[in-house]
Amino acid sequence: MSTTQGLLRSFGEIADNPILLEKNVTTPVCEGLNIxxxxxxGLYLQYQKHHFVVEGAEFYSLHKFFEESYDDAQDHVHDLGERLNGLGGIPATSFAKLAELCCFTPESDGVYNSRQMVEHDLAAEQSIIQLVRSQA
Structure with missing residues (x-):
């Protein structure tokens, strides 16, 4: 016999947390962590695309660089998701919500030359740096 369970908590709804921080403290922190x-x-997906499509004389070094970069970005996503959960928040996961919250405009679909790909990644990284500094 199976039972159907409905939604337990909506995105943006902050639950109590084990370290007893008040919701007026954790709500803005969770909002920032979700951004x-x-x-x-978004950066993970962009790095991964670049890993797939990079060509040219620098293929091997850039292919490896993009792979290492998307692995690092994935680790950050994991850590942020765990922290959000620990604070009573819910990590954003839908493509629509991720696109809405992303602090930079991801590169358009298509293939760019190696230099442009690295420049696009640098611009995205700089946007994330500004975001993190603004939340400190």
Whole structure:
């Protein structure tokens, strides 16, 4: 016999947390962490695309660099998601919500030359740096 369970908590609804921080403290922190999570998720996808499509004389070094970069971005997403959960928040996961929250405009679909890909990644990284500094 199976039972159907409905939604337990809506996105944006902050639950109590084990370290007893008040919701007026954790709510803005969770909002900021979700912006960071969405931004790192966007950067992860951009790095991964670059890993797939990079060509040219620098293929091997850039292919490896993009792979290491998307692994690092994935680790940040994981850490942010765990922290959000620990504070009573819910990590953003839908593509629509991630796109809404991302602090930079991801690169358009298509393939760019290696230099442009690195420049696009640098611009995204700089946006994330500004975001993190503004939340400190």
């Amino acid at each position: 960071a999570l969405a931004s790192f998720q």
